[in-house]
Every structure is written in structure tokens, then in C-alpha cells.
Amino acid sequence: MKHDLHNDRFLLYKCIMEQTPHILVIDDDREIRDLLSKFLERNQMRVTSARDGREARRVWSQGHYHLVVLDLMLPGESGLDIARWLRSQTNIPIIMLTAMGDDTDRIIGLELGADDYVAKPFNPRELLARIRAVLRRATETQEQGNGEVREIVFAGWTLEIARRRLLNPAGVEVPLTGGEYDLLLALLERANRVLTRDMLLDLLRGRQAGPFDRAIDVAVSRLRRKLEDDGRNAQLIKTVRGGGYVLAADVERR
């Protein structure tokens, strides 16, 4: 599912800026808890797990969570009870793990206020997708009027975050590829600080630089052309020989 690559990047960015989402997994099966921890953590989420209601409540009181993954079938206290208890505390999003893909379960789950449910046995990737969808819905509705950064202005240019596009000083759109946008954003966010190729590569692609890796150079070159910033006597993106690149300009966040 390559097509949500940019969304992944966006999530990554948000994680760094705000806080990576923190998931509470409640399941009695140790294997599942471990599997989920590993898997979700590999996908930029923090995970805490609990084996039953008692542990869940204890853990709950000690941390802040963004979403709960809850097994409906627990020994002792039922998952439904835990859901009810959670609901009495907050309106945190809940994803239920149910036994059968039965519609009855779904209705019950939704009545109790689950935001989604996943049938067991489940595919971790599917659960991840649903977690993301639920988190997205949760944040989308709340950050309507929120004072987020909408655009970044520098040297007459404007980068619109929501639309992922760049306007030149005359206000005309200059089309950027995904990679170019990411690079520019990375530079702007650390304006006036030198970024090594390693850092940029790690930031943008999450990989290490090979021995003769010119990827960043080329990306910078292409971005410079679009910014009408000639490479030899570049004004905006200055190269630091043996060091990396700096975006040299006053930036204003709005």
C-alpha cells in the first residue's frame, strides 16, 4: 500500500512535532500483546499493554493514551465492562477485537461506543490501517479551528501546509513533487541550521547514506531550480562545503 506514503510522512512529522500516538492494548493473550507492541512500535506508535481490567485501570491512571485496542473476550471481567468503564471516564477512541466477524458483535460494539472493530484472527496491517483511520477521524474533527501552522512564509515565498504546495512571491503556484515538498519542509523547519546529507536522508527517506550517495544533492539541485535559486550563487539554500545545506532566510509560521 504505497499510496499512503505521503500520509505516512505526514503522520511521522506530526509524531515528531506533537507526540507519537500512544496506544493501550488490552488482551489476555501474551502472544498477541507482544506481537502488537512490536508491530505498532515499528510503525511509529508507543504501546502499553494490559492483560485484564485491573491492570488496564492501573496503567490507565499512569499515562495518557490516544486510543485503546480492546479484546472483547477476556477472562473474568468482560471486555464490555472495560469499554463501559472507559466510556465513563473519557471518550477515547476504542477499537474492539471480536471473535467472529459477526454483525451482531459489530452492533454491540458500536452501541457501546467502539469506533471500529476488527475480527480475530486479524491481520496486523489491517489493524494498523484501522487505528490510523480512527486516529485521523479523531484529530480531524478536533483540529478544525485549532491554531495550527497553516503556511510558512520565507523570502516572499509561501509554503501551504494543507495543500502541500508552494507559491512564488507573485502568488503563482510552483508545482513540487512529493520529495521536493518534504525536503523544503525539512529545511524550513530547521531554517538557518546546517543539515548534513545524513540527517536529510534519514529525515526524508529514513535510510542511511551509501558511500557515493548523491540523492540529496540532486534533490537540492532540483528544488533550487524551482525556487529560482541558482546553484552557484544560491541565496536561499546555501551549501556548506563538507557539511551539508542550510536554508538561509527568515521564516514566518502562520
Place this chain on the structure above:
Amino acid sequence: MKHDLHNDRFLLYKCIMEQTPHILVIDDDREIRDLLSKFLERNQMRVTSARDGREARRVWSQGHYHLVVLDLMLPGESGLDIARWLRSQTNIPIIMLTAMGDDTDRIIGLELGADDYVAKPFNPRELLARIRAVLRRATETQEQGNGEVREIVFAGWTLEIARRRLLNPAGVEVPLTGGEYDLLLALLERANRVLTRDMLLDLLRGRQAGPFDRAIDVAVSRLRRKLEDDGRNAQLIKTVRGGGYVLAADVERR
């Protein structure tokens, strides 16, 4: 995020200042009433329900509502009668629940001034999305002074909400299928923001994308053709490679 104290206070504040939307659900099926109450309430809405016209009128006179969800098929007094009666009282937004594919009902309902309709059996999330959309339209224009949004104008085209139809710049109707209308509305409502396929699928069908899901692509393609917006150099619906689609145009709500 939602569950922390700060945000709870904020929500509380919002509730008091703006009033959480108050929904009146009119349906004879007890299960549906309960399901909707639970589901909507945990999505920050107040819900009152009535099982028939008599109860609806009684409840109506005792409270103040922002939107009505109305089942068309009621025993005794028809849903259409209730809609007519509601219309004689106010211009409160109405969302109709219709039996699957009953086109006649749909037409009548829309002519009576329903703001949207949802086919039964429905996905609660889809209904929620539509409720939010209708409420958003209603309040947005209220703030601008005059009444409800009747149509959305963009790049010369006009989308008539009440009649669910599209007029080209010359004023001629271009017939849209249900899915095409929904897609266009979803794009218009978030104009100039990138929507991933996941989001669109979630918004339109309440489901998540499979690994080779081409549904959205095709839908966009077909919509583009009707909008005379050639795929390769599309002006209205731009594709964001690896990201999704954006409707790029100034939109005016009336």
C-alpha cells in the same frame, strides 16, 4: 488529545458556548433508536428519539433541535407527513432514512426539503458523516447571515444540494450517479486539501481500502469526465501522486 483534562474542558466549553448539536431521531425500530443514540452521543451529540409522529410532535415542542433524522417508513402516519409538518414549522435540516433504492421516496423526500438521505440498512459512521456535513453547511452559512446552503459554486459549475444535481457553467444539468455526487461533495467540502484514497473511501463508503483498491481512482476518473476535466492535465480535480486527490478551485457556498 481528546481524553486529557485540558481537552475535556475545551469540549465542555464548546458545549456550553455553541451547544452540542441536538438531534431528533424519529424511527419506530427500537434497536435503531438505541443504536443511534449511543453512537451519536459518544460523538459529541445530544440525542432525543421518538417512535412516531405523535411522540415526535410532543418531544419537538419541549426542546430545541438542530437536525432531524427521520425514517420514511413508519407505521401509521407516514414519514413524509412528519417531514411536511416539520417544514411547516421550521427549516431545520432533515436527513431521511429510506429503504434501499426506493427512488420515489428519495425524490419526494428531497422535494420536501430533506437535506440528505441515507439508505437502510446504513453504516452508522456514514450517517454520522452526513449529519456532520449537513450541520456544517447549516452553521457555516448561518454565520454568514442568511439561511442554509442551497448550492455550491466552483469554477463556473454549480452543485445543487437539495436536488443532488450538478449544473455546468452553461446552466445545463449533468446527471451524476449517487456515488459521483457523494464524491464531488466530499471533495468540495474539503476543497484545496489533499484527500487520500483511504480518507475518501472511509468518508464515502465507511470501509477501508484493500491492497489493490481501484474504486476511488475509477470514481474520480468518471467524475472528471463529467466535469470535462481531462485526466492528464486536470484542472479541477488534481491528483497528488502517492497522496490522493485535491479539488483545486475557489468554492462559494450559497
Place this chain on the structure above:
DNA sequence: GGTCGTTGTGCAGATCGTGTTTCATTCCGT
């Protein structure tokens, strides 16, 4: 049961983005 309209899937081809290669140019220490 047949037909039509709508929506999803598979496939082939076109397009676009990005890394690599290559070579010219610049920088800097010697």
C-alpha cells in the same frame, strides 16, 4: 427472467518521480 444502470476489478500502456551515472565546475590545501 431479462435488461439497465451503477460500481468494482484486471490489464495494458503512459506518465512521473527519484536514484545513479557521468562529466563539468568549484573549492581548498599544498
Place this chain on the structure above:
DNA sequence: ACGGAATGAAACACGATCTGCACAACGACC
């Protein structure tokens, strides 16, 4: 100056992604 290392930029190549078409599936309506 000279030469090696670093950088800029054009050309190329490959893969990922998008589009359009044809067809299949599905349900509604007659």
C-alpha cells in the same frame, strides 16, 4: 598553480503510480 575532493547539473534508467478501457458483479426495476 596543481590536483584531489566536493558539488552542480544533465542524461539516463528503473520502478512506482496513475489512467482508461473493457468487462464482471451486483442490485433495481420491469
